[in-house]
Amino acid sequence: MKPLRAIAYARRHSRRFVEGLKEFVRFPSVSNQPKHARDVRRCASWLAHHLQSIGLENVRILRTKGHPIVYAGWQHARGKPTLLIYGHYDVQPPEPLEEWKTPPFEPVVKGNNLHGRGACDDKGQLFAHVKAIESYLRTNKALPVNVKCIFEGEEETGGSESFEAFVKQHRRALQADAAVISDTRMLGPDRPALGYAQRGDVRFELEVFGPRRDLHSGNFGGSVHNPIQALCEIIAGLHDADGRVTIPGFYDKVREWDADEREYMRRTGPTDAEILRDANVPSSWGERDYTLYERVTIRPALTVNGIKGGYQGAGIKTVIPARALAKLSIRIVPDQTPHEILELLRGHIERVAPPTVGVKLRMLAGSYPALVNRNHPALKAAALAYEKGFGARPVFLRSGGSVPAASMFQKILGIPTVLMGFALPEDRIHAPNERFHLPNFFRGIETSIWYLAASSRLKKSRGQQMQQGLPT
Amino acid sequence: MKPLRAIAYARRHSRRFVEGLKEFVRFPSVSNQPKHARDVRRCASWLAHHLQSIGLENVRILRTKGHPIVYAGWQHARGKPTLLIYGHYDVQPPEPLEEWKTPPFEPVVKGNNLHGRGACDDKGQLFAHVKAIESYLRTNKALPVNVKCIFEGEEETGGSESFEAFVKQHRRALQADAAVISDTRMLGPDRPALGYAQRGDVRFELEVFGPRRDLHSGNFGGSVHNPIQALCEIIAGLHDADGRVTIPGFYDKVREWDADEREYMRRTGPTDAEILRDANVPSSWGERDYTLYERVTIRPALTVNGIKGGYQGAGIKTVIPARALAKLSIRIVPDQTPHEILELLRGHIERVAPPTVGVKLRMLAGSYPALVNRNHPALKAAALAYEKGFGARPVFLRSGGSVPAASMFQKILGIPTVLMGFALPEDRIHAPNERFHLPNFFRGIETSIWYLAASSRLKKSRGQQMQQGLPT
Numbered sequence: 001m002k003p004l005r006a007i008a009y010a011r012r013h014s015r016r017f018v019e020g021l022k023e024f025v026r027f028p029s030v031s032n033q034p035k036h037a038r039d040v041r042r043c044a045s046w047l048a049h050h051l052q053s054i055g056l057e058n059v060r061i062l063r064t065k066g067h068p069i070v071y072a073g074w075q076h077a078r079g080k081p082t083l084l085i086y087g088h089y090d091v092q093p094p095e096p097l098e099e100w101k102t103p104p105f106e107p108v109v110k111g112n113n114l115h116g117r118g119a120c121d122d123k124g125q126l127f128a129h130v131k132a133i134e135s136y137l138r139t140n141k142a143l144p145v146n147v148k149c150i151f152e153g154e155e156e157t158g159g160s161e162s163f164e165a166f167v168k169q170h171r172r173a174l175q176a177d178a179a180v181i182s183d184t185r186m187l188g189p190d191r192p193a194l195g196y197a198q199r200g201d202v203r204f205e206l207e208v209f210g211p212r213r214d215l216h217s218g219n220f221g222g223s224v225h226n227p228i229q230a231l232c233e234i235i236a237g238l239h240d241a242d243g244r245v246t247i248p249g250f251y252d253k254v255r256e257w258d259a260d261e262r263e264y265m266r267r268t269g270p271t272d273a274e275i276l277r278d279a280n281v282p283s284s285w286g287e288r289d290y291t292l293y294e295r296v297t298i299r300p301a302l303t304v305n306g307i308k309g310g311y312q313g314a315g316i317k318t319v320i321p322a323r324a325l326a327k328l329s330i331r332i333v334p335d336q337t338p339h340e341i342l343e344l345l346r347g348h349i350e351r352v353a354p355p356t357v358g359v360k361l362r363m364l365a366g367s368y369p370a371l372v373n374r375n376h377p378a379l380k381a382a383a384l385a386y387e388k389g390f391g392a393r394p395v396f397l398r399s400g401g402s403v404p405a406a407s408m409f410q411k412i413l414g415i416p417t418v419l420m421g422f423a424l425p426e427d428r429i430h431a432p433n434e435r436f437h438l439p440n441f442f443r444g445i446e447t448s449i450w451y452l453a454a455s456s457r458l459k460k461s462r463g464q465q466m467q468q469g470l471p472t
Numbered sequence: 473m474k475p476l477r478a479i480a481y482a483r484r485h486s487r488r489f490v491e492g493l494k495e496f497v498r499f500p501s502v503s504n505q506p507k508h509a510r511d512v513r514r515c516a517s518w519l520a521h522h523l524q525s526i527g528l529e530n531v532r533i534l535r536t537k538g539h540p541i542v543y544a545g546w547q548h549a550r551g552k553p554t555l556l557i558y559g560h561y562d563v564q565p566p567e568p569l570e571e572w573k574t575p576p577f578e579p580v581v582k583g584n585n586l587h588g589r590g591a592c593d594d595k596g597q598l599f600a601h602v603k604a605i606e607s608y609l610r611t612n613k614a615l616p617v618n619v620k621c622i623f624e625g626e627e628e629t630g631g632s633e634s635f636e637a638f639v640k641q642h643r644r645a646l647q648a649d650a651a652v653i654s655d656t657r658m659l660g661p662d663r664p665a666l667g668y669a670q671r672g673d674v675r676f677e678l679e680v681f682g683p684r685r686d687l688h689s690g691n692f693g694g695s696v697h698n699p700i701q702a703l704c705e706i707i708a709g710l711h712d713a714d715g716r717v718t719i720p721g722f723y724d725k726v727r728e729w730d731a732d733e734r735e736y737m738r739r740t741g742p743t744d745a746e747i748l749r750d751a752n753v754p755s756s757w758g759e760r761d762y763t764l765y766e767r768v769t770i771r772p773a774l775t776v777n778g779i780k781g782g783y784q785g786a787g788i789k790t791v792i793p794a795r796a797l798a799k800l801s802i803r804i805v806p807d808q809t810p811h812e813i814l815e816l817l818r819g820h821i822e823r824v825a826p827p828t829v830g831v832k833l834r835m836l837a838g839s840y841p842a843l844v845n846r847n848h849p850a851l852k853a854a855a856l857a858y859e860k861g862f863g864a865r866p867v868f869l870r871s872g873g874s875v876p877a878a879s880m881f882q883k884i885l886g887i888p889t890v891l892m893g894f895a896l897p898e899d900r901i902h903a904p905n906e907r908f909h910l911p912n913f914f915r916g917i918e919t920s921i922w923y924l925a926a927s928s929r930l931k932k933s934r935g936q937q938m939q940q941g942l943p944t
Binding site for chain 1: 504505506564565567571628629657671673675677682683684685686687688689690691692693694695696697698700701703704705707708709710711715747750751752753755756757758759764767768771772773774775776777778779780781782783784785786787788789790791792793796798799801803827828836837871872873874900901902903904905
C-alpha cells in the first residue's frame with residue numbers, strides 16, 4: 001500500500017473534488033423539514049451513485065422509517081482490521097434565509113472557503129473520507145484496511161432515531177474495530193483536535209395554552225394569564241442567578257473530574273478568551289467555578305433554541321394569544337441519561353406550571369454522552385495521521401455538541417469512535433453563511449489517507465467477522 | 473324631521489345594507505402591514521364614493537403621512553348642534569390565517585352573523601352610522617343635526633398617529649358639540665352599553681441581542697447568555713407573584729376610585745364569571761383586591777402581544793440565536809400618561825437588563841386614557857337612543873381598550889365622546905373568525921337614527937362655528 005501515491009492523486013484532483021462537493025451541497029437535504037423529504041432522498045441517491053463510481057462495493061440505499069441510510073463497503077484487506085466511517089448527508093434548516101449573503105443551496109467558493117448549507121456540517125467533512133478512499137483505490141486498486149461507510153440522513157433531526165434502530169438491528173453486520181466520524185471542530189487552521197468526549201442531549205418543546213382563542217388585550221389585559229408571559233416565567237425559572245439549572249436533582253449524576261483531568265483540559269483546551277472570540281460575544285455567562293471550556297464540555301447546559309407566540313409581523317397587534325411555544329435542548333454529560341433528565345424535567349414543569357394556564361411538554365429526541373480513553377490505539381493512529389496531514393500534533397479535546405452515532409457505536413457495537421474534526425470555529429455551523437475552509441478539506445483528505453494506512457496496524461478485535469456488506 | 477320614516481326606510485333596505493357592508497369588508501385594509509398600503513387606499517376611495525352616493529357633502533380623501541382620512545359632512549341644520557362621527561376603516565392583521573374557517577376578506581353571512589376581518593371592528597359599526605344618515609337623507613332630504621364624519625385608516629396601527637396630527641391641525645374645522653364613536657362592546661345582544669371611560673396605552677418592542685450570529689448550542693451552550701432566555705427573564709420580572717407590575721413608580725399616578733364609583737361599577741359591569749366566560753378561560757389572573765371588571769378598566773395592565781426568537785419551524789434547530797424580540801403593550805389609566813410610563817419603563821429596563829446581552833426598547837405608539845362625566849347631556853341623548861333602538865336601557869360602562877380618537881377629542885377639541893358600541897363579546901374582535909351580529913347592525917342603524925334626532929336638542933357649545941367642511 002502506498003499512501004504517497006494516493007496523496008499525489010488527491011493533490012492532482014483537488015479542483016475536481018471541490019466541484020464534486022459543490023454538487024453534493026446543492027441538494028437541500030434538510031432532514032427536519034417535511035417539504036424537503038424528496039430532496040433528502042435525491043441526495044442519498046446521488047451519494048450512493050458517487051460511492052459506486054469511486055470503486056466502493058455493495059452500495060445500498062437502505063430504507064428506514066425516516067430518511068434513507070447510504071451504505072458502501074470494501075472488504076478485501078484480508079486479516080486487516082475494519083474501520084466504520086460514519087457521516088451524515090442531511091443538513092440543518094437554512095433559516096433565517098434573509099441573513100444569507102449567497103443562497104444556501106447554491107454553493108460558491110469565495111477566497112479559501114466554500115459557502116453553502118452543509119458545506120462543512122457534514123457534507124464537506126464526510127466527503128474528505130470519500131475522496132481519500134477514491135485516491136487510494138485509483139492508485140493502489142486496494143485499501144490498507146477494510147471499510148464500512150455508513151452515511152445517514154437524520155443526524156440534524158436531533159436523535160438519529162432511525163439510525164439507532166438500524167445499528168441495533170444490524171449490530172453484527174456493522175461490527176468493526178473502530179469508528180471514525182468527522183463532524184467536530186479543530187481549534188484553528190493549524191491546530192487539529194481529536195475528540196474524545198461529547199455531550200448527549202434531550203430536545204423538547206414546551207407549549208403553554210391560555211384562552212381558547214386570541215383575546216383583545218385591551219378588553220382582557222390584567223384579568224387573564226398571558227401564555228407568553230407564563231412561558232417566559234417558566235423559562236426564566238429554569239436557571240438561578242448563578243446560571244445553574246434549577247431542576248431538582250439535575251446535577252446529581254454529573255460526574256466530577258479530578259484535578260489531573262481538569263489540569264489536562266486547561267492545558268489543551270481553548271481559553272475563555274478564545275471561546276468568547278469564537279462566539280463573538282463580549283462577556284461570558286454560566287456556572288462560576290468552571291472555565292468556559294469546562295462549562296461547554298463537562299457541565300450540562302439548558303438552552304432555549306426558539307420561541308414564538310402571538311403576533312410577530314410588522315407593527316403590533318394587541319392580543320393575548322391563545323398559546324406560546326418554545327423549543328429547548330439540554331446538553332447532558334456522563335453519567336446523566338436522556339430518559340432520567342426528561343423525567344426530572346417533566347416533574348419540574350408539572351410542579352412549577354401555574355394553574356392559570358395549560359402546559360404541554362413534548363420530547364423530540366435524545367442522545368447519550370460518549371467518552372473514549374485518550375490512550376486507545378485508534379486515537380493514537382488518528383493523532384499520527386493528523387500530524388502527517390496537518391503538520392501539527394493534535395490536541396485531545398472534549399466537544400460540547402452531540403454526535404449521536406458515536407454514543408450508539410459505544411453503547412451498541414462496543415467500539416471506540418475517533419472524532420476527527422476538520423471544521424473551524426469560524427465555519428458558522430448551523431448558522432447563516434455556513435462555509436468550509438478548503439485547505440482543511442484538502443488536508444482532511446490527506447489525513448484520512450494517512451489514517452487508513454495507520455489503522456491497518458490496529459489490533460483486530462476478538463470476534464470480528466468479515467461480513468460482506470449488509471443483510472437487508 | 474321624521475325619524476320613523478328613516479327607520480322604515482332602514483328596515484326596507486336592510487338586505488342591501490348588508491351587501492354594502494360586505495363590499496366594504498372585502499378590502500384587506502390592514503393598516504400595519506406595508507404590503508396592504510394600496511388596499512387601504514382603495515378602501516378609503518370606496519368609502520368616499522359611498523359617502524358621496526348617499527348624499528353627504530364636501531367628501532374628501534385627505535392625505536396624511538400614513539394612511540388617508542376620509543371626510544364627509546352635512547351642515548344645513550341651521551342653529552342646531554354639530555355631531556362629530558368617528559370611525560376607522562382599517563383593520564387588524566388577519567393572522568394566524570390557518571385558524572380562519574372562511575377567508576378573512578371574503579365576507580359571508582352564516583346564521584345571524586357576518587364573518588370577516590373588520591366586519592365588526594370597525595367597518596360594521598362605522599357603517600351603521602352611515603346607513604342611518606342615508607336613511608334620513610333619503611326620506612327627509614335633511615338631517616336633524618349637523619354632522620362631520622371623519623373616518624381614519626390608522627386606528628389599528630396603535631396610536632392613530634397621523635390622525636392626531638390631523639386633529640391638531642384642523643382643530644377649528646373639526647369643532648363640534650360632541651363626538652360619537654361606535655368601536656366598543658355591549659354586554660350582550662339585549663344589553664346595550666355606553667362607554668364613559670377607556671384606557672390609554674403605550675405599545676413598544678423589546679429586543680435582546682446576544683452573539684452577533686446564531687451559535688451552535690452544543691458548542692457554546694452553558695457559556696453564553698441566550699438572548700431568548702434573557703428576554704424571558706426580563707419579561708418574567710415585569711410582574712410580581714401577585715400579578716402587579718414591578719416597574720418602580722408604575723402605580724403612583726393611578727387614580728383610586730371611591731366606594732361609590734366602585735359600587736356603581738359592581739352594579740352595572742360584568743361579573744367575574746361573565747368576563748371569564750367571554751375570555752373562555754377557566755381561571756382568572758391579576759391583581760387581587762380588584763374584580764376582573766376593575767382589573768381591565770380602572771387598573772393598568774402590561775401584556776406581551778408577541779414574541780419570537782431562534783428557530784420556529786418543524787423539529788428543532790440547536791442554536792443560541794443572535795437575538796430575540798417581544799412586542800408588548802401597557803394599558804394605562806387616569807392619571808398615567810404615555811410619556812411618563814415610557815420613561816419609567818425605559819429606566820426599569822436599563823436597570824434590569826443583564827450586562828451579558830444588549831437590550832433595545834422601541835416605542836411604537838401611545839394614547840391617553842379618556843373619561844366622560846356619565847351625566848353629560850350627550851350621554852343622556854345616547855341612552856335615550858339606545859332605549860329606542862334596542863328596547864333596553866343601556867348601562868354605563870368603562871372599557872379596557874383604547875380608542876385613541878376619544879382621548880384626542882377630549883384633549884384637543886375639548887368635547888366629550890359618546891362610546892356607543894354595537895359589538896358583542898363573542899364577535900372575536902382582533903382574532904380569527906371575527907364576525908358581526910347582524911341584528912346589532914340593524915338595531916345600531918336605528919339607534920343612530922334616534923341619536924341623530926336626540927342630539928338636535930343638545931345645547932350648542934359656545935364658539936362653535938358652522939364651518940363648511942375642511943380647509944385642505
